[in-house]
Amino acid sequence: MVNVDSIRLNNSLKVLNFIMKNEISRADLARKTSLTKTTVGGIVRDFIDLGFLREKRFASSGIGRPSVLLEIIPNSVHAIGLEIERHRVSGCLTDVPGHLLAQKSISFSKSDFSSIMNSIFEVLDDLFAKASKRSVNVNAIVVGAPSPLDRESGIIKDPPKFSDFENVPIVDLMYKKYGVDVWIENDVDMVALGEKWFGEARTLDDFMYVQVNEGIGAGIITNGELYRGKEGYSGEIGHFLIFKNGEYRYLEDLYGVDVIVSRAKKEISPHISSIQDIEKLLASKNKKAEKLVIETGQAIGAAILSMIHTLGISDVFVGGKIVVLGKIFLASVQEMISKHIFSKSEINIRFSNVKETAVAIGAAGQGIRLYLQKLIAEKG
Structure with a gap:
């Protein structure tokens, strides 16, 4: 049996997504959501009754009644x-x-x-x-x-x-x-949602955000919506398996930021205590630091490539503490993907510009x- 309440809720959420992006008319909402004008009208009335939405009238450029746009009330919800x-x-x-x-x-x-x-x-x-x-x-x-x-x-x-x-x-x-x-x-x-609402992904319906901190994970947006997977564990690329030194290890246990810093402290200098210290070594053209960062970029790039091949997504944002490693890291990620991409299609990979908040x-x-x-x- 079809759940009428579920259908109504889903329709309301469709309308909500468009309203929160821009001021829009009822007619445009019906067109963009493929809902009937009657359905849209009822949903709009609900939002107005809830104190979330209001009408904004302005003079039409033609003859006739003024056009009516719908706008959210900014301080209605916090x-x-x-x-x-x-x-x-x-x-x-x-x-x-x-x-x-x-x-x-x-x-x-x-x-x-x-x-x-x-x-x-x-x-x-x-x-x-x-x-x-x-x-x-x-x-x-x-x-x-x-x-x-x-x-x-x-x-x-x-x-x-x-x-x-x-x-x-x-x-x-x-x-x-x-x-x-x-x-x-x-x-x-x-x-990923922050990137969609406030970052460079505002106009993208399909993209992936990859965060590299102590843990490594990906947020996936498909058709403009967050993809969670049945169990809610989609995008856990930090648990991709890598065969190294005769055993299988998780990606984040080999290339999480804490592991990279620990390796740099052991392999390069005992004075290294943060990812920023590695950044300084890169600026001074330290070859050992460059080698470690390139290796890390290749491993992260291989994981991203597997996600690209699985999801068919061509836009990828990379964020987290790893971004301080800059061009050398990102170039190694891009090179790995360009070299091994199956379809040779254009893949857009860049650092995220959303803030640390x-x-x-x-x-x-x-x-x-x-x-x-x-x-x-x-x-x-």
């Missing part, structure tokens, strides 16, 4: 996006168009449960206080965290290289403290959409 990293927690408060109203970031040296949770609550307390000063109500929180996650139960399960932060019921903990709707999402998926900003945008989706479902 959300906090939170990124939980292995050594830092970052958050931001945004309105519907994605204006950054407040932000806060805390780094921590200890990665035990108490230290991480204290940092999380310190960031959130700060953002709620700033929202209060602006007389802004926070409607939702979305947490971007490393996988694996249980999105339905709101639990961070057991992310690699994050051993003291496992099976954390993060959604329940936040809801009990702040009393607003909370969701959890994969961190790299949130950057991209996970938090993408998560905040997702929070606004999930909150509105909830209101639409409740309205029935």
Whole structure:
């Protein structure tokens, strides 16, 4: 049996996606979504009733009634996006168009449960206080965290290289403290959405965002929508297997940023302690550093190429801490792909220009959409 409520919700989300991009008329919404004018009219009325949308009249260039565009009310919904990293927690408060109203970031040296949770609550307390000063109500929180996650139960399960932060019921903990709707999402998926909404991918319906930090992952956008896969683990390229020194190893256990730094410290200089130190060696034309970075770029490039061959995506953005390695790294990624691409089609690979707060900003945008989706479902 067809679920009428599900159809209605999906239609509402189609309309929502177009409304959040540009001011648009009802007629254009019907044309772009392939929905009837009656269906679009009902959905628009729902959004107006919810206080999210309003009409904007302007004089037509021709004769007759003024044209009517629909525009979102910027301060109708506010959300906090939170990124939980292995050594830092970052958050931001945004309105519907994605204006950054407040932000806060805390780094921590200890990665035990108490230290991480204290940092999380310190960031959130700060953002709620700033929202209060602006007389802004926070409607939702979305947490971007490393996988694996249980999105339905709101639990961070057991992310690699994050051993003291496992099976954390993060959604329940936040809801009990702040009393607003909370969701959890994969961190790299949130950057991909941030790239789609605020970066160079605004005009792209199909692309991949690859993040290289201690962990390595990819966020995939197809047909303008986030692709999760049935179990929600699409894009986990850090767990691609590589056969090296007689055994199979995960890609991120060989070429995660922490591993690269550790290798550089051992193979090049004991004074190296960060990816920025490797960047400085590249600037001084250090051959050992160049060799290590080229090897890393080739390995990451091979993983990206496998994704390209699987998904047929031709636009790829690379981000994360790895970007400080600059042209030498990116050129080795591009060379690997150009040399081994099956179809010899044009592949566009570049560094992402979204800021380091991209996970938090993408998560905040997702929070606004999930909150509105909830209101639409409740309205029935």
